[in-house]
Amino acid sequence: MRMPKLSCHKATGQARVRLNGRDFYCGTFGSAQADLRYLELLRQYRAGELPAAPPAKSAKIPAGESTTPDLTKGSPRTVELLAARYVTDHARVHYRHPDGRPTTEQEGLKRALAWLTRCPEGKLPPDQFGPRALKSIRAAMVESGRLSRKTVNQHIGRIRRMFRWAASEELVKVEVFSALATVQGLQRGRTVAPDHPPRTPVAWEDVEKTLPYLPAPMRALVLVQWHCGARGGELLIMRPCDIDRTSEIWEYTPPTHKGAWRGKGRLILLGREAQAILLPLLAVKAPTEHVFSPRDSRERSGVGDVYDNNAYSKWVRQAAKQAGAKHWSPHMLRHAYGTRVRAVAGIEQARVLLGHASCVTSEIYARADVESVRGIVQQLG
Structure with a gap:
């Protein structure tokens, strides 16, 4: 099932997502708080717990007030919320060209982390996400039939790098990343994930x-x-x-x-x-x-x-x-x-x-x- 994407409501500058025919406003577009609220709404949407849609609010929120939890405080409760923080706090800044343009790695990272939203393992607390959970997500990638062996290995590597960053920020225990590092990549001929033929010169x-x-x-x-x-x-x-x-x-x-x-x-x-x-x-x-x-x-x-x-x-x-x-x-x-x-x-x-x-x-x-x-x-x- 394809998940609706966030869009920017031009009149208020807020991030907006449409679920069940209703608009939900998540906070200032592009902010960490908006990403957090969006992921929480998706979780409630899949679980059938979607609340009534609140009215649109002005992008100018009075000092001291906030419509969403502060993503910069404490450790994220789930792996998919950790992914949102990784993107906003690190990836959007790190994976950029000197002239400010995003590199292609940002798009690859977005596709890899989307699997944390699709799979139930994304709901786990980060400290409980171990090698078996990572292998389960990898199995879902392979079973989809849409990804090559190389792409699956790249996506798993991106998820591991997210946990390495989280360990360096003291958001998860170092042992969590160390355990995930033991998961080896899929090997040629030992998986049903296909291998693309080598690129050849065009005539x-x-x-x-x-x-x-x-x-x-x-x-x-x-x-x-x-x-x-x-x-x-x-x-x-x-x-x-x-x-x-x-x-x-x-x-x-x-x-x-x-x-x-x-x-x-x-x-x-x-x-x-x-x-x-x-x-x-x-x-x-x-x-x-x-x-x-x-x-x-x-x-x-x-x-x-x-x-x-x-x-x-x-x-x-x-x-x-x-x-x-x-x-x-x-x-x-x-x-x-x-x-x-x-x-x-x-x-x-x-x-x-x-x-x-x-x-x-x-x-x-x-x-x-x-x-x-x-x-x-x-x-x-």
Whole structure:
């Protein structure tokens, strides 16, 4: 059964959820108190104990008054309330890019912790949540038939990290996390949870078939990714001011990237083919405007001035289906580029161009690596 989601009541600024045809107001939208009240309402809804809906209240609550318990005081009574506190106090702050945008881990965390609401083990007091409870939730994930073995292991790892954080905040005993750490991940071939086949490079024929069915900005995005092998997320945030065009091979430094939090640098080399695609786009863009923007297309499929990874992947999947091409995703463009580089120059050069350098490599050696592959970029175009 799908649970109704919280929405923001614009007139009052309160979080609102509709249950049994009635609106319930949970407090200021985005606050920890609202999340706590929401989870309590869901519990009562499932148990058939839903109270009468209170009238909407002003978002301005007088000093000293509160419509919900203070989530910052004491330890949460249940595991699902602990999850709400973990999200509001830690995840929303920790899993963010330097520019403030949430990372994809926030979405993965939301999906993992949702299982604590669906399963009865989520009603347990945190100190009573042990390995058997965690395995029971894992079994429910597997039995759903919708998750791969890798995804199940990732979700269980996220729940364990929540308890590690709770132990560090003295919300649960350290022994609780230590016990959960003994639960091993599902192993290949020893579970009914399926394994996805390994990703393979997309063939140019399928890319070529798909291009006419994509909006103009995404056609350019696909072609640039094909010719440089960057991650989709790195290209989606590209701005003219991030590209050094002073040499024959352009150098693009993404404002943020996957390894930034580890202190790693990222430099993407753009050869003549990628440059030819980018030149007309750069000519009409201000230095800080995004190169690939939904505003440049009739099909508005992004938020504001920039596409996100989900919109990019969705457009590619739909366009490939319309074109009668084989199913492919943007990340397969990166695989295709790596395969071409490896065929021409070997695996070490592919590692450098794809940004797989070790995080302990010094800046001097990293620069030497980049210089060593410039010829490969010229050869591939």
